Amino acid sequence: MWAFIQKLRSPKWFYAIGGKCQPWFWAAALGLIALGSVWGLAFAPADYQQGNSFRIIYVHVPTAFLAQSIFVSMAACGLAFMVWKIKLADMAASVMAPIGALMTFVALYSGAVWGVPTWGTWWIWDARLTSMLILLFLYIGVIALRRAFASLEGGARAASVLAMVGVINIPIIKYSVDWWYTLHQPASFTITGRAAMPMAMWAPLLVMVVGFYCFFIALTLTRTRSEILRREGGKRWVRELVEEGADGL
């Protein structure tokens, strides 16, 4: 375990390993998303109440899952950065934040589009929608705070602290918003009867969720590797790598 953490201190090691893993994750992501899309959009049976509009679930649910998972992994990276001073963890966290914000936005947007045929409106102050919106603001806060610092190190540490504070708050926000919603509105809009979903609808969803997770991992690997090159630009191994690449061309 300790040896592994020691290895993680070396961006060079990660750059090499990441380069080897990344094609596999990209292939898995594209393959699974393609399979899940075709399966879910063309072959899965239509919902007996919502008709074909329910198929938005195949984009909506994976992005909503990712939106939350990415924030947690970002905070975990922040913790690793603050505790063990692993620079690599912060590089990963810095590239994860925009991905997470984008996933949150896509989840909100697909939810709004889904709302038109099912609820008859683009937006209602539903508990899930509201906590998703707050999550988007938390992401924007983390990104903005990192950018506001002139020094890379200061921004990295501030963003790590904020991500950790945010991750402690997310469950509190989620439960309080649930409470608020049940107080204010009758629970008439609970359309996502998850348990009642038949296998034929559920299987493509699972494929899509796994596909989106692979996509997130692949994208994080690729972006972290570029971030390594950007931040370690002055190091010898990076210069050698660039020269090798130039020779290869």
Added chain:
Amino acid sequence: MNRPNEPQRGADAAVVAMLKRDLMLLLRQRGDVINPLVFFALVITLFPIGISPEPALLAVVAPGLLWVAALLAALLSLDGLFRSDFDDGSLEQWLLAPQPTALLCMAKVLAHWLLTGLPLALIAPLLGVMLALPAGSYWALCVSLALGTASLSLIGAIGAALTVGLARGGVLLSLLVLPLYIPVLIFGSGAVSAAVVGSGLAAHLAILGALLAVALMLAPWAIAAALRISING
């Protein structure tokens, strides 16, 4: 780091000294204490003008309006929480002090709450009368605001500590802190609404207290870590 020749004063002495100093500084600059209250009153004045002067309508929205306005007033006062200490260097001195930084942060937040959150809670009933808040919910307003603003000060101090080193941290501070304020707002305005309806508000107040307990436990450490980042970054 131990200086054997100097008498080591306990942490309690440091906390008391910090509290006294901050209260004195705030009381000497009365504007810092009075301005949030005036802001609170002004925002409350805007709502009847913007929505409708109809008392029946105002009474319905009054709990939420009072809470949102108080929350914004507390937020505005946060920007100055560490600013002057950061500018004149005393912040670095108390980070270097042998006493735990988290404890000193707590004293500072306590002083801030005593002169911002508590006065807001005390003048809120007056503004409640102007918004035609139904009778019987005034003490709920006071208690919920007093409990809630303590959590707001603690959570907000994290944001203030993170942005104190930045030239224009004000807007960023609100962006960071407002999403974290939402649970307090929900249960705070919920308590007042419950009192208006006449249903039990003990649950709301208990949860506000629980939020305060969690914030008291965790926030001082985050504030201390954030201040170190701002000093070094």
